[in-house]
Amino acid sequence: MxxxxxxxxxxxxxxxxxxxxxxxxxxxxxxxxxxxxxxxxxxxxxxxxxxxxxxxxxxxxxxxxxxxxxxxxxxxxxxxxxxxxxxxxxxxxxxxxxxxxxxxxxxxxxxxxxxxxxxxxxxxxxxxxxxxxxxxxxxxxxxxxxxxxxxxxxxxxxxxxxxxxxxxxxxxxxxxxxxxxxxxxxxxxxEEELPKVNYFKGIVSIIIIGIAYYVAINYEKIGFGTSLLTTILLIILGTYWLFGSFFSMIIRHYINKKSFLYKGVNIVSFSNIAFRIKNNYKTLTAVAVLITTCITSFGTVSSLKYYVEKNRKIEVPYTISYVSDNKEQIDKADEIIKKSKNTIKLKERTNFFYVPDNEVVVIKLSDFKDILSGLGVEDREDIISQFNLSKNEVGYIERPQTMMSLIETDGIKIKDKKYDIKVSTKVPLFGNGLNFPCIVVNDKEYEILKANFIEHQFNGIILDNPKNIKDLTFQLAELLSPKESSLYTSFVADASFYDFTGIIYFLGSFLFLVFVFGTGSIIYFKTLSESFRDKGKYEILKKLGMTDLEIYKSVSKQVGISFILPLIVGSIHSIVSILVLSNMMKFNLLIPTIMSIGIFTLAYGIFYIFTIRKFMSIVQQ
Amino acid sequence: MKVVLETRKLKKEYGSKDSIFKAIDNIDLKVYEGEFLGIMGPSGAGKTTLLNMLSTIDKPTSGNIYYEDKDIGNMKNRELSVFRRNNIGFIFQDFNLLDSMSVEDNIALPLALSKVNSKEIKSKVEKLSSFFGLKDQIKKYPYQLSGGQKQRVAAARALITSPSIVFADEPTGALDSKSSQELLQCLSKMNEEFNTTIIMVTHDAFSASYCKRILFIKDGKIHTRIDKDSSRKEFFKRIIDLLGSMGGGVDELF
Incomplete structure (x- = not known):
């Protein structure tokens, strides 16, 4: 042979x-x-x-x-x-x-x-x-x-x-x-030996992770690149020590707490875990880091998808919007809309001026408040209460299509005058029709500034169940030259819109599946190798009168803990990173985060069930 | 005297129809409370098979086993496990301690599984560990102990449930002569002080001489039984003589 x-x-x-x-x-x-x-x-x-x-x-x-x-x-x-x-x-x-x-x-x-x-x-x-x-x-x-x-x-x-x-x-x-x-x-x-617990590393691991979180959240002060790299390194080191020492500490505590340990199968499962953690912590760390990557990346792509869906309200707040100060033109446009047999739900007319140097538009505070209530923005009271602007303060509304901004400015200069940016937020205002950041100023200040620029009028119309938008768009385009008037309708939005986040989302999901499969396999193999070592132990326990049900319980606990610890750690890490992302996007990503963790946990749970079944079959052979 | 364990026409057969091997053939046995019974016999006589059946680990092909008039043949698997945990203590040749647990946890194990109050467990563990001279070893792990110490831990674990019977399967098999002697003295003391019923399988005449009564098995049948009525030394001689007459036994010894 x-x-x-x-x-x-x-x-x-x-x-x-x-x-x-x-x-x-x-x-x-x-x-x-x-x-x-x-x-x-x-x-x-x-x-x-x-x-x-x-x-x-x-x-x-x-x-x-x-x-x-x-x-x-x-x-x-x-x-x-x-x-x-x-x-x-x-x-x-x-x-x-x-x-x-x-x-x-x-x-x-x-x-x-x-x-x-x-x-x-x-x-x-x-x-x-x-x-x-x-x-x-x-x-x-x-x-x-x-x-x-x-x-x-x-x-x-x-x-x-x-x-x-x-x-x-x-x-x-x-x-x-x-x-x-x-x-x-x-x-x-x-022979396996009980690992020594390093209390120093255990405590320091928590501190390191804490610092990593702090660095991640304060990326603006530290700089995005540095912050990202530091966070990743610190998280890996912190997680490594967390599993190597901190969890040994915790489990050792429970081993010594007899009122907990001497309660049914705890004595078996926890002793096994305490004994194994030294052999396992590298795998647990690797799995925790993989889970973090997995949930974060999936959380990011589903956040993008979620963002695009939600952001549509910001990008296309009106069915039709255009810029024109010509009274005649506006009346004609109204007539065309009336003829189209659509019912008008809201008509918004606002004055603004454009500042070419900064590429921003400026409106006054009272108009801003009117628009928010007109559009029925959720939690507008909260937003408006932040816009309590004094003479030198302005509010900054992000450009509708901005996904995230890495640089935060705290001041802006309009016509040689410096203003502090008091609040910076993202709300529906003009939509893509006026695709610029918007500066909100105090009414008095607006009147002063206005003299230096040309004022325009923004017209936004929301239709109830819009019909024949295509025809309407073409008719309006004839009347108003689209380029000058920045004509934008929901038809234009749909036509130019194809969901590139859909592509990312889809590929991201597949990548996610591959990751889940890989992560699950790694922890599955690791647990199986344990089952071969534990076979003898469970044989002894059976002789001593442990019932099959008790063996099952003990195995579930033992395996469960090595599954759940990395899941918890990985989830917390990814929640923090998505929190940072949500901060950058100025968008609440709670729902996609919970969804990602939920989906991951579900897939991971299936691996858990398979692992226990395999473990039991090996132990009971 | 109260009968703790009784068997009637106990049989264990292996193999298929053509070649049946009778490991245990019609054994009737009565064990009384407070007895220290030895089971001896040449290799392959069926000692361990008998012990396994008596201790409910194995099931007989036919015949009955009664614990204080209770037929354990009717018990279901789960019931049997719990019964075993609460009524029977084990001491194995290879200790069978769990190396992931400290000495105290190993001793506490059977009671912990039965969810007895932890304070009660602790006090029992303390009592037994001092009885077996393990006070200083209580926080150690099995890999830090000598063979003799390990076997004493196993004995303490066997006793913690205050079982009606303790089974010992070649308990000195893996020990040097000094540790063996210590352990056997412990077992004797246990038998006398707590009135624990002990059944011990051994093929070592020296170990057997600590018993009060010895059952000799050959080819799955009870060959003879002898009672200790004089000193241990004399009893030892009688055992050697008997093994010699049975054949094979003495060769195994020396």
Whole structure:
């Protein structure tokens, strides 16, 4: 039997054990292929506006995925090799030289990878039409999608995976070649010992995370780039120590609190956790960081989607809006609207002037208040109460299409006069028809400033259940020259609007799924390796009279804690980061955040249930 | 005297129809309260099989086992587990301590699972650990203990539920002679002071000499039984003689 044959035999025998890994891999290959192939899809390429977005989004999504894949594949392969040190030791014991043993075990991972690559490509191609169709749908692109196989994408996928797989193959091979027989044998006998608790690190970890949060929230003072990098580094270090020391502290506390410990199965599950945390904390940290990335990125894309939906009210507050001071023209426009058999719900006429130097428009406070109540803005009382402006103070309303601003200014100069920006916010005002930031000034101040600029009149009309907007738009365009009057209607909005956030959202969701799959698999493997160690313990406990139900309870607790700790930590981290995002976007992102955490928890919960079932079946064999 | 454990026509068979192997063949047995019973016999005689059935870990092919007139053959799995936890104590050859728990937690385990009040558990643990000379070891973990200490922890754990019977399966098998002697003295003391009923399987004549009565098993049947009526030394001699006459036993010893 040559070594390649042994590898194949091993591979066949272990394929069941690696089922989840293979599934995760197949899914990732299929997704990666589709990410690549959408860049070459002929129908998408035809759509000029969207294709740019699709290209760049798909590009960044696939880069993110490669980073994750490298981590996932290297981690899993490493894990499998460590699991099988005993077997490796046996081969080495029989006198097979290290390079051969290395080849046998490393090529197993390679075979596993290649198998997933082939199946994954098949699955990816099979579902590519569906994938593209859904993408076109969420991006609101109206197009027909044909079945399409992209050779370039196939080659791209094969290249990327081959490189990663070759890399892990070499890594595994080298690590086996370098291992000594004595280490391999001792790794089996190594008795677990109760870890020492480092109180210093435990307490400091909380402080570090606290500082990281502080830095993240105060990104304006520190600078966005520095703040981001510092936060990431501090969070990783803090989380590492949190699991390494802080949780040991907490669990040790519970171990010593006998009134808690001596209550049913707690004694079993908590003792196991306390004993294991030293072996597990690296994995727990990795999982917590992955969860953070997962929830944050999904939270971000769903926030964008949510934002676009909500922001429509800010971008298109009126059915029709235009700028004109010509009385005759305005009357004519009114007549046209009347003829269209639409009922007018609101007619807003406001004076403003444009400041070319700053590219802002200026209105007076009383008008601002009128518009807010006219548009029926939620919590307008709150907003208006903040606009208690003195002579030198102004309010700043963001440009409707601004998604986020990284630079905060606290002053503005209009016609050689300096004003402090007292409040800065984002509310529906003029919409995209006047796509500029708006400065709200005190009424008296407005009258003074007005003399230096040309005043215009803004006309905004809201129709009740608008009909025939297309025709109406064309008729109005004839009357008012659209460029001068900045004519903007809900028809224009719909026509120029295709949902690029839809594309991001869709790809983000797929990426999210791949991440969830990967994260779930990592913690699943880790828990399984524990189950093999705990098998003996539960056999003893059974002899001592522990019932099956009690064993189940104890396992659920033990596994549950190693699932839930990283989830809690990861969720808190991501809540903070989305909080920062929401601050940048001047938008409340509570709903998408809760949604993202909810969806993640659901998917994660499924992994939890599978893990417990597998754990029980191993323990009760 | 009160009968704690009784078996009637106990049988255990392995294998299929063509080749039935009778591990235990029609054993009738009565164990009285406060007894220290030894079970001896050559390898493969069925000692451990008998012990496993008596201690409810294994089920007989036929026949009945009564604990104080209660037939445990009718009990369901769950019931049996709880029964085992509350009425039976175990001491195994390889200790079977949980290495993730401290000594005190190991001793407390059976009561903790039964959700007994934690203060009550603590005081019981304290009492037993001083009885077995483990006072200084209470916060340690099994990997920090010697074999003899480990087995005493196991004995303390076996006693904490105040069981009606303690089963000991080759308890000195993994111990050096000094630790063995200490443990056996502990068991004797336990038997005398707490009137604990003990059933011990062993193939070591020295260990067996601490018992009050010994049952010899061969080929799944009771071969003979002898009672201790004189000093331990003399009893030891009688055991050796008997093992010699049974064949095989002495070879195993030396």
């Amino acid at each position: 040559n070594s390649f044959k042994i590898a194949i035999v091993n591979f066949k025998r272990n394929i069941k054990t690696y089922g989840l890994y293979v599934m995760a891999m197949i899914f990732s290959v299929a997704t990666y292929y589709n990410f690549l192939s959408m860049r070459y899809n002929p129908q998408f390429l035809e759509h000029e506006e969207a294709s740019g977005y699709i290209q760049s989004t798909a590009m960044s999504a696939s880069v993110l995925m490669v980073i994750f894949l490298v981590f996932f594949i290297v981690y899993s392969t490493n894990f499998f090799l460590n699991q099988r040190k005993k077997e490796i030791g046996v081969y080495a014991f029989m006198g097979i030289d290290n390079s051969k043993v290395g080849f046998i075990f490393a090529s197993e991972g390679l075979l596993l990878g290649l198998l997933s690559l082939i199946i994954g490509l098949g699955v990816g191609i099979l579902f590519s039409k569906l994938f593209m169709m859904i993408l076109a749908k969420v991006a609101l692109l109206n197009m027909k999608i044909d079945f399409f196989i992209s050779k370039k994408a196939i080659i791209g996928t094969i290249i990327v995976y081959s490189i990663i797989l070759m890399f892990t193959f070499l890594k595994g091979y080298i690590s086996i070649i370098r291992s000594n027989l004595i280490d391999l044998i001792n790794s089996l006998k190594k």
